[in-house]
Amino acid sequence: MLYSGEQFDTGLQQQYLRARYYDQGNGRFNRLDPFRGRHSDPQSFHKYAYTHGDPVNGIDPTGEALSVQQLNATRTRLELRNMSIVSRANLVRTNRFSAGGTSAGRFLRQLGRVGERQMWSVLRVFQSSWRRLPAKLGAGFSRRPDALLRLTKGNFPGWRLLVEGKWRLNWRSTQSYNRLFKQLADFTKYASTTGKTKIVVWSVRSPAGGTMVRLKARAAASGINLSKVEFIHGPGKFLDYLVFTLGL
Numbered sequence: 001m002l003y004s005g006e007q008f009d010t011g012l013q014q015q016y017l018r019a020r021y022y023d024q025g026n027g028r029f030n031r032l033d034p035f036r037g038r039h040s041d042p043q044s045f046h047k048y049a050y051t052h053g054d055p056v057n058g059i060d061p062t063g064e065a066l067s068v069q070q071l072n073a074t075r076t077r078l079e080l081r082n083m084s085i086v087s088r089a090n091l092v093r094t095n096r097f098s099a100g101g102t103s104a105g106r107f108l109r110q111l112g113r114v115g116e117r118q119m120w121s122v123l124r125v126f127q128s129s130w131r132r133l134p135a136k137l138g139a140g141f142s143r144r145p146d147a148l149l150r151l152t153k154g155n156f157p158g159w160r161l162l163v164e165g166k167w168r169l170n171w172r173s174t175q176s177y178n179r180l181f182k183q184l185a186d187f188t189k190y191a192s193t194t195g196k197t198k199i200v201v202w203s204v205r206s207p208a209g210g211t212m213v214r215l216k217a218r219a220a221a222s223g224i225n226l227s228k229v230e231f232i233h234g235p236g237k238f239l240d241y242l243v244f245t246l247g248l
Helices: 068-099 102-129 174-194 211-221 235-245
Strands: 007-009 014-016 021-023 130-132 147-151 160-166 197-203 229-233
Touching (some): 068 102, 102 160, 174 197
Antiparallel strands (some): 007 014, 130 147, 147 160
16 A cells, blocks of 8 residues: 555556556656546646646546646535525525425425435536436335446445435434434345345435434434445535545
8 A cells, every 4th residue: 555545556656546557757647547637727738647647746546647637626616505405495495494384395305305405416527427326226125215326446346335425413303303213224234135235325415414323323322324324414424434434
């Protein structure tokens, strides 16, 4: 292992970065970059350079020209968008709940869809690193997860990635809280049956106070193992998980 946490091939004396091998001796990759490049970032068109020639401050875990600068820019863009969505949602929430009735119910359902869209906006940053699984693999779920993928690159090629996107985990929202619990039971059962499955429950906002404690206690009492479920909130943390844990 090297400083950036990547595998080192002792036979080739090069660093394995999935899409390509990197020769730390000359600071170059062993073949052309499959990434086409961005017009806003001229250095990304260089087909052999590693992290814009700055290996001290840059990383490229996929071998496809992802630098620290690009990662930070993507994280900032996603976080700013998330903040804007939360701000607008809070304003709409005040108006809808003051109206009451079906208006409030529709608003809560809309928030769930917003959470799913935000989840996909992060996943699509790495769309060359996964493919969606056929619908038939969703059998056994009381409610199909928002994303069921097979990883094709990174640290876990061939593994399944199951992701459920939420607006917020909140034990006070009884219906959605009970639905989440049933989903977790399905997800963990699916993972134990199929093996090699990563489970992520992602939310736009951080969980409401006391939710995670109650959720884990209820799961333990029901014999549901949540130790392999990643609970992540915010697009920046989800992005970091995909890059640094899964190596996409």
